[in-house]
Amino acid sequence: MNLPRGRVLIAKPGLDGHDRGAKVVARTLRDAGFEVIYTGLRQTPEQVVAAAISEDVDAIGLSILSGAHVALTRRVLELLGDADIPVLVGGIIPEADAAELREMGVAGIYTPGTALAEIVAEVERACAAP
Amino acid sequence: MRWQDPALQSVYSAPGSELPGEFPFTRGISAEPKPWIMGQYAGFGTPAESNQRFRALLQAGVTGFSVVPDLLTKMGIDSDDPRAVGEVGRVGVAIDSLADIEILMDGIPLEQISQVRTTANSIGYIWAALFVALAEKRGVNPAEFGMFIQNDVLKEFIARGTQIFPPRASLMLAVDCIEYCAQHVSTWTPLAMSGYHIRESGASATQEVAFTFANARAYLDECVRRGMSVDQVAPTLFTFLAITPDFLPEVAKFRAARRVWAQLMRETYGAQEAASEQLRIFAFTAGSSLTAQQPLNNVVRASLEATAAALAGVQTMHVSAYDEALGVPTEAAATLALRTQQVIAFESGLTQTLDPLAGSYAVEQLTNELVESITALMGEIDERGGALACLESGLLAEELSAAAYRQAQLVESGERVVVGVNKFPAEAEPLEVFRIDEATEAAQVGAVRKVRAERNQPEVDSALARLSADVAAGQSVMPATIEAVRAYATIGEIVAVLEQHLGRWQPTDAF
Numbered sequence: 001m002n003l004p005r006g007r008v009l010i011a012k013p014g015l016d017g018h019d020r021g022a023k024v025v026a027r028t029l030r031d032a033g034f035e036v037i038y039t040g041l042r043q044t045p046e047q048v049v050a051a052a053i054s055e056d057v058d059a060i061g062l063s064i065l066s067g068a069h070v071a072l073t074r075r076v077l078e079l080l081g082d083a084d085i086p087v088l089v090g091g092i093i094p095e096a097d098a099a100e101l102r103e104m105g106v107a108g109i110y111t112p113g114t115a116l117a118e119i120v121a122e123v124e125r126a127c128a129a130p
Numbered sequence: 131m132r133w134q135d136p137a138l139q140s141v142y143s144a145p146g147s148e149l150p151g152e153f154p155f156t157r158g159i160s161a162e163p164k165p166w167i168m169g170q171y172a173g174f175g176t177p178a179e180s181n182q183r184f185r186a187l188l189q190a191g192v193t194g195f196s197v198v199p200d201l202l203t204k205m206g207i208d209s210d211d212p213r214a215v216g217e218v219g220r221v222g223v224a225i226d227s228l229a230d231i232e233i234l235m236d237g238i239p240l241e242q243i244s245q246v247r248t249t250a251n252s253i254g255y256i257w258a259a260l261f262v263a264l265a266e267k268r269g270v271n272p273a274e275f276g277m278f279i280q281n282d283v284l285k286e287f288i289a290r291g292t293q294i295f296p297p298r299a300s301l302m303l304a305v306d307c308i309e310y311c312a313q314h315v316s317t318w319t320p321l322a323m324s325g326y327h328i329r330e331s332g333a334s335a336t337q338e339v340a341f342t343f344a345n346a347r348a349y350l351d352e353c354v355r356r357g358m359s360v361d362q363v364a365p366t367l368f369t370f371l372a373i374t375p376d377f378l379p380e381v382a383k384f385r386a387a388r389r390v391w392a393q394l395m396r397e398t399y400g401a402q403e404a405a406s407e408q409l410r411i412f413a414f415t416a417g418s419s420l421t422a423q424q425p426l427n428n429v430v431r432a433s434l435e436a437t438a439a440a441l442a443g444v445q446t447m448h449v450s451a452y453d454e455a456l457g458v459p460t461e462a463a464a465t466l467a468l469r470t471q472q473v474i475a476f477e478s479g480l481t482q483t484l485d486p487l488a489g490s491y492a493v494e495q496l497t498n499e500l501v502e503s504i505t506a507l508m509g510e511i512d513e514r515g516g517a518l519a520c521l522e523s524g525l526l527a528e529e530l531s532a533a534a535y536r537q538a539q540l541v542e543s544g545e546r547v548v549v550g551v552n553k554f555p556a557e558a559e560p561l562e563v564f565r566i567d568e569a570t571e572a573a574q575v576g577a578v579r580k581v582r583a584e585r586n587q588p589e590v591d592s593a594l595a596r597l598s599a600d601v602a603a604g605q606s607v608m609p610a611t612i613e614a615v616r617a618y619a620t621i622g623e624i625v626a627v628l629e630q631h632l633g634r635w636q637p638t639d640a641f
Contacts (some may be wrong), residue, residue, distance in 0.1 A: 010641070015201050019641075020418075023531045024538045026641040040637035041291050044213075066460070067202050069564065071216025094457045094563040096301020102390045111422040112455040113551040116542045125544055 004035045006058040006127025011039040011048040014078060016066035021090055021112075025061060026115045029123060045075035052085055058127035059107075064091040070100060077104055086126035090114070137323045138482045142489075144513040150443075150484040154392035155486040156385045156497065158443040159408035165481050166439075167245050167446040168471045169412075175570045176577070177233035180223040182457045184238060186461065192422050192423030192467055193278065194446065197234065198222035199253075204292045206253050206625030209574040221458065222249070226578040231260045232267070233505045240265065240275040241277060245446065246324075247278040247412075252294045254281030255307040256621050258320065259611040266616070278368065278412075281307050282324040284345040287521045287635075288530060289331035294625060297522055301630040303607060305352045310608040311360050313354075320368040320413060321349060329372035332534025335383045336500060340507035342369060343387075343394065344517040347508075350399065351516075356572035360399040364406035368445070374416045379485055380435070381495035384411055384442035384635040389497070390504050412446040413439035420455040423559045424550035428448040433470050440480045441487055447471055457563040524640060531641060581618055589617040594627050601631045 010026040012019060019041060024028050030036045037055050039048060064072055069091055076087060088108035089101055098109045107129075108122040138165050141378055167429035174180060178198070187195050202214050209218045210227050214624055218224050240246075250257035257279050262470035265272040271323035274619030285302040286293040292352060293300055304321070321571060333341065337389075346367070353363045373380050391409035391454045395401040415435040429452045436449050449467040459467070462607035475481050487493040496584065520526050540546040547553045597610035607628065614624055 015205055015207070015213065017201075017286070019291060020289075020530075020534045021641040024534050027531070028538070029536045036641075038641040039637040040641050042637055066217060066221030069215035092455065092457060094565075095560050096563075096565075112418075112425045113421040113548065115552070116538060 003016045005033045005124055007035040007037070007056065008055040008059050008061060008123060009037050009039065009048070009052045009055060010061045010063065010129065011043055011051070012063055013042045013043050013045050013048050014064060014066055014068050015042055016064055016068070018065040019042055019063070021065070022061075022063035025063070025090065025119060028120060030070060033122045034127075035125065044073070045072060045079055048076055048078040049083075052080070053083060057085060059123055060085055060087045062091075064089065067092065069093055070097055073101055073106060074104060078108075086120075086124065086129055088126060090119075095128045107121065138479055140482060141484050142486070144489060147489070148351070153396070153404070153407060154389040155408055156389040157488050159388065160484070161444075163482055163484055164318055165475055166444055167194045168192055168468060168475070169196050169245060169448050170248055171447055174198075174221075174223060174564070175219040175566060176573055177223055177230040178572070179219075179262070181234050181236055181238070183461065183464075184234075187464070187468070188238065190465055192468060194243060194247060194278075195261060196247040196249065196281045196448070198249050199257075200224045201292070202253060203621060204250060206254065206256075206294050206621050208620050208622030209571070209578050211622060213232045215571075222569070223358055224574045224620065225260075226574070227618050228260055228263050228582050229618060230577070231264050231479060233263060239529055240268065240270050240609070243275050243417075245276040245278050247280070247446075249280050249285045250302075250365050251280050251286050252285065252300065253455050253621060253625070254279045254612055255303050255310075255321070255607055256615065257281075257407060257623055258307050258311060258318070259608065259615045262315070262612055263616045272315045276317060276319070276424060277315070278319040278322060279307065279311075280322045280370065281320055282322060282370075284348060284517060284521060285324045285327055285342070288341065288526045289327035293635045295628070295632040296635050297518055300635075301348060301518065305349055305356065306606040306608050308349060308363060308366075309356060309358060312358060312366055316366055319366055319368050321346075321366075322368045324370040326372045328530065328623065329374065330416060331530045332537055333530055333534065335376070335379055336503040337529065337533070338371065339383065339390065339504045340511065341517070342371070343390065343504070344520070346405060346510055347394075348517045354399075356568045360395065360401050361403040361406050364399070364401060365403060365408075368410045368412050370412045370414065371417045371432050373413050373439045375419050375431055376435060376490055377434060377438050379500070380497055381442045382493050384413070384439065384444065385485070385493070385497045386500035386504060387411070387499050390508075399590050410446075411444040412448070413442075413444040414448045415439075415450045417454055418448055419589045420450060420452070421548060421551050422455040424556065425452050425561050426558070427550050429466065429470070432467065433474070435574065436470055436474055437478075437480070438476050440478070441485075443485055448641070452538050453561055453563060456561060458566070459490045460562065475553060482496065482576070524638060528640065537578040578620060585618040592621075593617050594619060594623060598622065598627050598630070601628055
């Protein structure tokens with residue numbers, strides 16, 4: 001039996017109800033051999049971080065298409081504090097915001113049209129990071 | 131003066147074949163060509179900012195426009211709620227109370243607008259109340275302008291997800307709005323049976339139309355149960371469907387949808403009026419077909435999609451802006467989207483001939499196949515207890531999730547070509563995107579607090595008490611909601627009262 005390539009939390013923080021991308025990525029990662037936990041819609045950053053810690057995940061993928069990505073991601077990172085879990089973000093993310101997110105320490109940013117293979121590779125790298 | 135030679139006829143047909151304007155309306159609901167209403171979707175920031183954009187759109191020649199409430203408004207959450215942080219005015223305009231609607235519509239003569247559309251669903255009944263109250267304050271008869279309220283809350287459970295209450299309670303509130311409009315402002319569209327979001331969540335054309343009509347049946351059945359006749363309700367409805375780049379099948383889909391609807395109305399609901407059988411279509415170019423890579427390619431995609439809808443014949447159209455995969459459209463992108471419609475409508479001559487693809491072997495066969503598959507799927511949903519049961523069980527969401535995954539894999543493998551993404555990729559210049567003013571949130575929070583401080587509180591309390599009593603008694607919430615918004619109760623306050631009685635929808639972690 002193959003060991004999973006990592007444990008990943010796919011989360012929908014905030015109020016955004018667009019979950020097509022989150023579910024496609026969750027299914028893709030599952031089929032690629034990751035253990036995937038999906039939070040469902042409308043989670044607060046507190047709930048996302050609590051789930052990530054209690055599920056002992058290797059990486060967190062946030063899906064946000066409502067435009068609130070900067071505020072929500074910042075809050076998740078603050079709450080994570082010293083817990084060393086990489087955060088990746090997907091959604092409608094303008095380039096200027098992507099730069100800001102990277103500066104905050106986000107490990108990967110994905111917009112409509114990003115290849116799934118690229119997401120899988122980067123999630124794997126994030127999971128493997130010490 | 132057109133380029134065409136010879137002159138175009140409005141109708142071409144084979145002897146004895148179905149004509150436009152004839153049951154079952156495959157070829158269109160009208161016997162005469164009519165230009166579609168050109169609407170653009172707009173709304174962001176504060177009501178004052180959106181008001182400026184609407185005025186600019188009216189100047190540019192739109193005949194209807196769409197007010198997009200922000201996510202908080204759609205979900206019945208006030209701008210100063212702790213859950214609101216980061217979301218105020220982001221993907222639409224922040225509306226908390228009638229005070230905001232007054233600013234939003236300032237200087238816009240209601241009676242000159244053929245269609246004000248809105249994407250309010252879970253709060254459709256509050257939206258109707260807000261515009262009834264606005265009309266009242268302006269001394270305008272609400273029947274003098276067109277209001278188009280999406281109000282299709284059932285599809286929120288399948289796609290997009292702004293639902294507030296559990297499905298059955300949500301259905302009842304939506305029907306309160308439909309019932310009120312059918313009785314008091316029959317010129318309004320109190321329900322846009324929406325397949326767009328379902329399609330955007332991964333559905334096929336068949337699923338899009340079948341799920342939409344199955345949901346529509348849930349509303350209609352409740353209307354009939356309340357004593358309304360189908361002929362009172364059906365003529366007020368629109369359907370709201372996506373146009374994907376799948377050109378010929380999309381033309382066929384609109385034709386098939388018209389035929390299935392006409393047959394459903396006549397055969398299942400016993401409609402007597404032709405208007406009940408005539409499906410009015412609002413077509414919207416698919417946001418999911420837009421890419422963040424090489425965004426100018428989106429202009430071409432949207433033009434093709436709009437052309438398909440023009441060939442199929444629709445009543446209202448929206449064309450997406452090329453920068454929507456990157457953010458809320460800039461004014462320049464929104465204007466170009468409108469110009470796209472105008473070029474197709476006024477320069478191509480397509481609007482002069484009804485259903486010009488009729489008789490094409492491909493389009494006729496595709497239409498027949500879709501009619502069959504849509505009817506069969508609607509039958510299956512019926513056998514499983516109808517739309518409400520299928521959405522309570524999560525069956526529809528699961529089917530869509532699986533379909534979305536299959537589609538993503540087709541793109542990933544290159545089997546479905548997306549130019550600039552999986553074929554012909556190239557670096558493109560970064561695009562200037564629309565920025566929301568960061569001061570919006572603070573301004574809107576201040577505004578809603580000021581409204582609460584300055585209104586006549588006893589009036590608000592008494593209206594909310596009536597609302598509580600009415601919902602507890604199982605009566606329509608419309609009269610008390612109108613009273614409440616008139617007194618400047620906020621949307622969040624109204625929803626909070628209802629939540630005490632109706633409970634709250636709980637998310638699921640299935641994917």
